[in-house]
Amino acid sequence: MRESIEVVIIGSGPAGLTLANLLQRAGVGCVVLERQSRTYVEQRQRAGVLEHDGARLFEEWGLGESVLAGTTAGGMLEIRLDGQPRFFDVAALAGGRAGRIVPQQVLVGRLIEAFLAGGGDLRFEAAEVTPHGLDGSAPTVTYRDTAGVVHEIACAYVAGCDGFHGVSRASVPEGALTTYTYEHGYGWLTVLADAPAPYHPLFGIHPAGFAAQFARGPGASRFYLECAPGADVGEWGDERIWEQLRLRLGDAGLPTGPITEKLFVEMRCFVADPMRYGRLFLVGDAAHIITPMGGKGMNLAIADAGVLARGLRAALREGDERPLAAYSETCLKRVWDHQEFSRWMGEMMHEAGNATLAGPFRRQLARARLERLFSSDAAARAFADLMA
Template sequence: MSGKTSRRESTEVVVIGAGPAGLTLANLLRQAGVECVVLERQSRPYVEQRQRAGILDHHGARVFEEWGLADTVLAGMPQETRFEFRVDGEQRFLDVSAITEGRSGRLVPQQVLVGRLLARLLESGGDLRFEAAEVTPHGVGGAAPTVTYRDAEGRTHEIACSYVAGCDGHHGVSRAGVPAHALTTYSHDYGIGWLTVLADVPPPGFPLMAITAHGFAAHFPRGPRASRFYLQCAPDATAADWPDERIWAQLRLRLADKDLPDGPIGEKAFVEMRSHVVDPMRYGRLFLVGDAAHIITPMGGKGMNLAVADADVLARALRAAVREGDEEPLAAYSATCLERVWQHQEFSRWMTEMTHEAGDESLAGPFRRRLARARLDRLFTSGPAARAFGDMMAGG
């Protein structure tokens, strides 16, 4: 690594990445009295403005409550208790809070969660370094790992540590730095695409998913005057295929709402409807957290929640290792997290196939369409089926 004079330092844990996984972990480690340094390659404004998912399930909310961070994360965030399924224009509602004895989630847009966790970490004296370039873990397979990076002024840094937490996503340096032979990767491609649109239009009363022969659509709140829309599209679709006029026409058609107002579109993006899981979520003293270890489709809203759950498990394990000399929870980290990961992957797969195949016959044929309709109908006619759905939505 070239540049100005190197600086050498040390800490207990280096956290790579300041998204939901990294910032949750760093805050939990601060609460546990475990020293850490967080390295983020992007600038602070970029991190704070990045738009992503927005539902924190009951389990995710409990994590912050149990660590004494509820006032930081949950204050003013409304509960999400009901969901609307609009099937060929017919409204059907599920009250998750009612069928799970009050275990409802919260509407917490990711940029709000990130902003609050970031502010809390800095206010509590946490060490968070933005614009850290060329971040590279070294020696994670041994007993004395280090992490090097170059700061915005061009100075190089080397941080000696006991553990490294890779919270930098699917394409980050953490997972890429693990030898290929050390991981087994499981992948699934759903054969569909999603166009996601953030627009300045009034949000719906409840999160809404529409099942129609014209393709899947969804409308979710993202604040008092903002909405997030999703539209099923071809896997290879481009922005040129979806001008604003087509977006609003298809939303009105699929949502069966000819009066849906349009408004300024602040963001268009395409979502790869694919799932990835790596096993194990650990290599030596490097621990993969959140998207670095697993990617899940947005259906069911579990990506951010799995990141929070991983961070909770790892923070407890690191506290035991650093403060009590007990490394057994660290040895169990991967197996503990993967049990939840696979449960949520199955829920996301089940829900993705049900909501898409129940509408669009071209995806899997008429037989599968009728099967999907039967699964969907069961949510509204069978108490046990509704409770099973509610349990997974709540974080199971």
């Protein structure tokens, strides 16, 4: 079955759905192909905080009410050093720029509803998605639907929003991209539990290792526990998890609940340069991976989508190719800024607690770094500016 559309979007995570909604409002035709089911996509829980600039992007494109309705502002962090709480007011120190507490599954669900309500074309369970002719002037994308019918979609551009392991970046010839990687030397056990959410995002710095707790809805929490690289999730039973969380978060009475998910996360970074090959544009995790520290992953994906939407609108509606040509350069400046911040924050949070990670000297350096956030207004504002 042969079809044609201006833009084919591969992937329906925050990047793909944001781009689809923005293109819809720009009057640019697009179709979204997603290999998973709608139920899977709407239940997938990852990030939980939308930055100030992300919220502004949705408001500027007329999506504020449908996407952000009922969400709460989040501008305060709690940092517990050896069990002693300290509070850091990001919004106040960043000139009132507060983020929004928006669990990813809520954001994705609302973006799906908004896109479909506007007549959008979103195809779930699309198998064998494959881009073709990306280095020419008339690319196509093929896929097989649930009935076994093969579709071929001709388009002007392809947006690869299908994550680190997706087909988009894998379709780029070897050597066309320069890739940068970094391993942090530790991992995180990430735990999703039906446990009461903290009032503020919570970071625990302790000699036993780093821990954190973030809201994923009023009755759900995402916990993080520092562990050795390549840790076996099977060695982390529920009892051990709660024991370590109580210890590292300095809360003997930490409310518990059923654990619904355990995953090991390699703390690694990845950046592809450029974020484009011919008529293919890489968006979000397809182009870059960042550690969860600082909550930048979903926000970088949404920012990429905003830059690409403006570039595609200019190229397809105004005949101006310049914003599209600058897509990679524009996005990578933000990507490297956030990579540097995430690395800096990760070092401070982990090394200030765990002396075995980098040695006693670096532990004292990390503690000095942390103390400066609460003793120097200039240091606090610089940290808040990047956090916001």
